[in-house]
Amino acid sequence: MAKLKFKFAVKAGDDSKSNIICITTITDVNNQTFLLPDELQPVKLHDTIIKTEAFAKVKNTLKRRHDQRQVWISLTTEISNVYIDEDGNMQFKGYLLEEAPPEVHQQIPTTGISEEVLTRILQSCAEMNKDVPKPQNVRNITEKFVIEKFTRKTSNVFQWMTIFEAECTRLGIEEDLRKIEALRLFLEDSCIDWYTSMLIKHTINSDWLVWKKSFCDTYADKGWSQVRYALLFKYRQGSLLEYALKKERLLLEMNKTIDTPTLMDLIATGLPHYIADKIDRKTLKETEDLFNNIRGLEHLVRKQNTGVLEKNNYEKEEKVRPCRICEKENKGSRYHPETLCWFKNINNKPKREYIRSVNNSELETELNQIDPKN
Template identity: 60%
Template sequence: MEKLRFEFVVKQSEDPKTNVICITSITDTDKNMYLIPDKFQPAKLHEEIIKTQTFQKVKCTLQKRHERRHVWISLTQDLRNSYMDGDGNMQFKGYLLEQITSQTEQQTSAEALSRVLENFTELKKQSKQPNLKELCEKFVIEKFTKKTSSVTQWMVIFEAECTRIGIDEDIQKIQVFRLFLDDSCQDWYNSMLIKYTVNSEWCIWKKNFCETYVNIGWTPIRYAFSFKYRQGSLLEYALKKERLLLEINKSIDKHTLIDLIVTGLPNFVADEIDRNNLQETEDLFSSIRGLEYLINRRIVWTRDIDSGSKIKEKSLKDRPCRICEKEKKGTRYHPESVCWFKNRDSDRLKKEPIRSVNNSELEMSLNEIDPKN
């Protein structure tokens, strides 16, 4: 039995708020497509189609605007008379329908596919050149400097961040890598560009970087272990000490980590911490925060001593020197302990020899004195 394929599409009616089912094209078994003009597209004009059970299925299926279905309908005599004239030409209500051959359809499809591929290629190129500034803002990592303790551990964090952000290609990693190097490392990066270019493999850059900046000495380890509290916030000291220790050994035992942090605290602070209650570093940080008052109280007490010493020293400076007054050198204001005349008298007494005499010599000296005098 002969049949035709009708294309049903849900379109907007004259009222923008309502939809209407339309028939936009008819295709025969030879894949020849015939377009129906807009004025003849509403399904209510196709009385013979509406009577079929197939249309009832289409009506139940198409519920949203722009949905479409291609449905085959067997031709009855009434349908043939509605869509074909006596010579076999496709028509509707006396209007000859425009034919689109299969070749034209294939050409149109090829052109559409070509445009889609072009757009896809363009999008792919754009994805290969992302906005580096926006990507860097999403990274959670500090720049690498010469002071970074472990280059290997820093590289592990960098690659983990690249995976999280979605940077998988080597060229993208190399481009972003430059933005996380300190100025002192830019010479190394520029040298690598000259030797390998940005199109090289990431593993080459990674290996060269780690071998260049690996620290084989004991300085970072010595600094991390000997780092102690000097001044400021106790919590800030503890957090920095933890970071230094983790940078040199990420797998350090947590209890050892806690012990090393506490040993860097002043004894009068460490003695206030209950070691049995510390299971995690967070427990230690919580305890340290509650002991900040010890440092603040010590600072206030030290300031009081300093201010008292300054007041005492000031009062001594405001009083005139009695040694200068005794020596009739005028009124001078300075502490007596640093008076120049005091030091001079002391030196003079040291230089004069002390004469020792016995009683007989003293008696002879007194007899020789003239009584008249």
């Protein structure tokens, strides 16, 4: 019975995130292979093939992207009318299919080949192998990633995951397995425990979307603590520029789509008033303009910090000096504030009045001389 061999492969869909099954080639019983163009490959266009039992088995077999299978399908009248025209040409939807070029070993006879020809063939194969890119180690590729490691202190898991996937695309990591392997190299702290649990539950051969959803659901911050910290973060001490850069990072982690004027306003409101009032708000177009102005005012902070430091040093010296009152009263060297000294008022205490002592006989005489009527 006549039959055709169909080659099925799982490819990326239109949105690059979904997978679709495609028919890439058709081979007849004479080993002639015909290629289908990309626009005619999706299996949803091949209604007669979808109805066969062979396709049902293929659908249950192909689960992951880049999986392939070749199966023979009996050439019924309906299938023959779709893929073979009345002249015996291989076609599909009125499009004549192109025959694939034969393999090298089919072009060269297996007997009577000279040593010179064989040498040239081997050299050609060696040059072709040099051009084929070899799969690189995931760890070596991730060294080129421009992203910080994820810890439990990372504020925005969704933004971090977006950057991670963009880096995977940039460096050619497209397979789910390699993305899962790369993710492990960017986790720290308790995130390692989460990764181990996922390996036990789903294995490393599972779908990347499953890992991504679980990761984002686990570490999503649904409260307001990140927002409060970013908005209320103010300058305390140190470099003004360092404060401004950190404030910008916190605000962008909180909301990546925040507009530039609002971003600059929030950074400026965290500055000391005497610093912010020296910046002309109307001249600022980008955050770099604000940073340039802030850097030019660093000397004002350094001057103030120097005055505070000198005052603190003076107060510190006053604290370590011995009490002069104790030294004056010969009480030794005692280290305490003079205002709290026990002997501070010893010379200012009022003197006790002198009490005159009299003889009892004199007192008796005076009492007898007093008139009792009075």
